Amino acid sequence: MNKLQEKTALKRIGEVAYNRNSEKMTIVEYNDCDNVVVQFENGFRTSVQYGNFKRGKVGGSLKSRKIPLHIRSVMSWWNNKRKINKGSENYNYS
Secondary structure (H helix, E strand, O other): HHHHHHHHHHHHHOOOOOOOOOEEEEEEEEEEOOOEEEEEOOOOOEEOOOOHHHHOOOOOOOHHOOOOOHHHHHHHHHHHHHHHOOOOOOOOOO
């Protein structure tokens, strides 16, 4: 890491932003603009790009991931199926 990168890293460590779920996240490690480690208030850490951090496009912490992914995908499929067939009298969900 050269001196400019070190200066940038020192400036950005501790920077706070909020994601689209209004969860507070803080930069705890800055390696370069493509490798930034952020930590949420509950201790969950993830690696993101700095631009996505600034825009709030960071996946939620564990708080928003209580439902496992495979169950969420089935729930999403079911809700979409219900929206499509809502106007019809015959509910055939198979």
